[in-house]
Amino acid sequence: MTASVAVIDYGMGNLHSVASALQHADPSVKVNVSADPAVIRAADRVVFPGVGAIRDCMAEIHRLGVGDMLREAMASKPVLGICVGMQAMLDHSQENDGVDCLGLFSGEVKFFGNDLHDAAGQRLKVPHMGWNNVQQDRAHPLWANIPDGERFYFVHSYYADCADEAHAFGNCDYGVKFTAAIGRDNVFAVQFHPEKSHTAGLRLLHNFLQWDGQI
C-alpha cells in the first residue's frame, strides 16, 4: 500500500508549496491537503503547518477541532509541525496581546522586539527573514544527512522559547538564542520553512517521510 501524508488545512495560507515539496521529497507518497478528520486519521503521517497571526490560527484550530485531530495523530504516528504550527503547539504566545495555544509542549512564544541587536551591536530587522544557521542540540532521525549548522529559511517576528530542554532539538541565533526545533517521541516541529529551504529542507521532509516515529 502506498504511504500517505496528510497536511492539515485550517484555512491559514496556501499549503500547495508544503504539499509539492513533500511530493518532491518522495514522489511515491500520497499527499492529502485536508481538514477532514477521517483523512487525517487515515494518513500514515501528519504535517501541521501554519502561517499568519496566531490569534487567527488558533481561532480556526478551535473552530475546526484541529487540536483534537492533532492529539489523536500524536498518539499514534509521526507528526511534523512547521512555523506557526510549531508555535501553536506551545503553551502560549505573546502575539496579538497574548493568545493561549495548544499546550502540547511547554514553552512560550515571544516577540523579537523593536530594539534587537547582534553581538557586535548591529541593529537587526524584524521579521527575522532569510537563511540562518540551525545548530542541532542533539541527534534526531529528521536531522539525518543534514550538517549541523546548516542554513534554513525563516520568516517570523515571534520566536519559540521551549521550557523543557529535553524537548529542544535545534536552536538559532538572531539577537537572542531561540528554539528552532522541538521534538518528543513521534513528534517533531520546526520554526523554519523546510518547504522553502531548498536541498536541506527537502532532505528534512524526506527524512520525515521515512521516519518510523522512533528517536
Added chain:
Amino acid sequence: MPLAKRIIPCLDVENGRVVKGVKFLDIRDAGDPVEVARRYNEQGADEITFLDITASHEGRETTVHTVEKIAEQVFIPLTVGGGIREVNDVRVMLNAGADKVSINTAAIFRPELVREAADRFGSQCIVVAIDAKKVSLPGELDRWEIFTHGGRKPTGLDAVEWAVKMAQFGAGEILLTSMDQDGVKSGYDLGVTRAISDAVPIPVIASGGVGNLQHLVDGVVGGGADAVLAASIFHFGEYSVPQAKQYMRERGVEVRL
C-alpha cells in the same frame, strides 16, 4: 554566523516571457520564466522575485499559471508583484504559490490596501515596492521622491517617509528600486538605500542598476540592504549566482553558499 544577506534574481515577465528593459524601455528577451526560475533555484539563489509587467488582462491569466508552475518546482521563497490592485489579487497570487506579494502603485492610491492585506494574510507576505528617484538639486539636502509609470510620473511623496509609513501599515519588507540607475548598470543609489534601511525596522531589498558584482557588495555594505536584487547580470550569463556569492563572501558579506 549571522543571518545571510540574500541574493535575489528578478524575473521581469511580459506575456509569459522574461524580459529586461533598460530604463524600463528597450526590452530584451531572456527566456521562459519557469526555466529561468528553475535555473536560479539550482544555482542557489536565496529567493526569486517575479514582476509581471504585462498590461493586458489575458496576459495576467497567463501569469497565474506561470506562478503555479514555478511554485511546483522551486523550493525557495517566491515573491510576485506587478498589477496587484486589491486584496483579492493578493489572495490569487498566494493561492497560485507565491510566498510574498509585492504591492507598488496601488499602495500609493490607497495605502489602506497594505494594512488590509497584512491583516488578512500576515505581514510576512506583504512587500511594498517603492520606485524612488533623487529630486534634490546639487548642494541641497538629499531628497528622493516616489515615481510611478516607469519613472515618468512624480507623486510628490517623500520616499523615506513613505517607507516608514508602509512599515507602520504592516508591510513585512520594502523592495526599493532606485530609478535613476535602473538598467543603466551604474549600481544602486546608495544614498536612498541607506536612508530607508536606517529608517525602517523591516528588511530592505535593494534593486535597480546592478552592472557588476561590486554593486551587490555596495548595496549591503554602503546601502545597508538586507537583500540585493538583480536581473540582467544573471539573465544574460554575465555572472552566475554562485559567482556573486563567492565574490561577496570574499569581501566580508555573510552569504549562504
